[in-house]
Amino acid sequence: xxxxxxxxxxxxxxxxxxxxxxxxxxxxxxxxxxxxxxxxxxxxxxxxxxxxxxxxxxxxxxxxxxx
Numbered sequence: 001x002x003x004x005x006x007x008x009x010x011x012x013x014x015x016x017x018x019x020x021x022x023x024x025x026x027x028x029x030x031x032x033x034x035x036x037x038x039x040x041x042x043x044x045x046x047x048x049x050x051x052x053x054x055x056x057x058x059x060x061x062x063x064x065x066x067x
Contacts, residue, residue, distance in 0.1 A: 022060070026053035 008016070030049045033039050041048050 022053050022056050023049075025056050026050070029056075 026049045029052045030041070030045060033048075034041060034045075
């Protein structure tokens, strides 16, 4: 089932929530990594967050088996 224009169904909200969780998890991991002494990403922080988001999503898909 597909959402109508300018409306989001339950499945759509679940997808939005998963994406937000992945992005938030990546931001938290980047923050925690910078808390390690000597770790400072500087201008590369946005790229690191993006890579971490990809890795989190890959891990999630690797752990969860789809039918």
